[in-house]
Amino acid sequence: MILFVSFLLLYIMILLGNLLILSLVTSTKNLQSPIYIFLCSLSLSEIMFTTNLIPMFLQILLSNGSRMYINYCLAQFYLCASLGANECFLFAIMSYDRYIAICNPLHYASIMNLNFCIELIVYSWAGGFMSMLCTLIMVCQLNFCGPKTIEHFFCDFAPLMSLSCSDTFAVKMETFLISSSVTIFPFGFVIGTYVCIIKTILKIPTSNGRHKTFSTCSSHLTSVCTYYGTLIIIYVLPVQSLSSFNKVVSLIYTVITPLLNPIIYSLRNREIKAALQKKIKIFFGMAEFSSCCCSAEFWYRKKIRKTRAASTAGKMEA
Secondary structure, rough: OOOHHHHHHHHHHHHHHHHHHHHHHHHOHHHHOOOHHHHHHHHHHHHHHHHHHHHHHHHHHHHHHOOOOHHHHHHHHHHHHHHHHHHHHHHHHHHHHHHHHEEEEEHHHOOOOHHHHHHHHHHHHHHHHHHHHHHHHHHHHHOOOOOOOOOOOOOOOOHHHHOOOOOOOHHHHHHHHHHHHHHHHHHHHHHHHHHHHHHHHHHHOOOHHHHHHHHHHHHHHHHHHHHHHHHHHOOOOEEEOOOOOHHHHHHHHHHHHHHHHHHHHOOOOHHHHHHHHHHHOOOOOOHHHHHHHHHHHHHHHHHHHHHHHHHHHHHHHH
């Protein structure tokens, strides 16, 4: 029950944090810039990703295990893998946005226009789901006639392979190539862009200017290192896939990273904090105005009742 309550609270915080970013970006004109549009897409992906995994995990904790159909298990695996690949592409796109903003600021507005940003987001989502489609087809062709117990808290690739009685070598090789491509190549692209960004920052003459410029991309770099690091450990490095260590690392990118992203991007970003403070002031201002209106209406109705009572009493005396 302790674990259940803990992860339920974490799930609620993930939903509230990412929904807050979505609402702020979509309702604030000052946040209609490319980096916040990408952040909005990332928050949507995080909500779908955690909703695909955590409710089932909560049921497992509450019931000490759970049962599911194989089709549901395959669907969970495909959605998890596709959204994970999509987030890898989104992090790479966000690093490219920071590269253009810092290394080529004069052409930033012309390069990162709204149409181009939407195209990048569409390519990211489409690439994530298309890249894992071949893996899903190959997994669906396997025979599952062995044990029926998954030693994990969700339907990941390695637990599924342990249940199959078919030859899984081809599937494992294909998945290794795909997972390496969608993690290492985008991560290498991110590293390359940040090398250029750091070189540009070091050329800034003042330390205050260097600190201010680097602070604009430090939050993104923190999220990138956490997310890519866990994915590479699980899906690329030759680590025992069903070990307890791997399950703990899986919790980092399925729960901790979606929780940290809204916190990192909101606490370290002045524009998001300013927009949030403005919304809070508007909310409390409307609440206070509503309270005053209710109070005025109350006293107005009370005065009418007294007037009517006095008039009725006068008529009765007459």
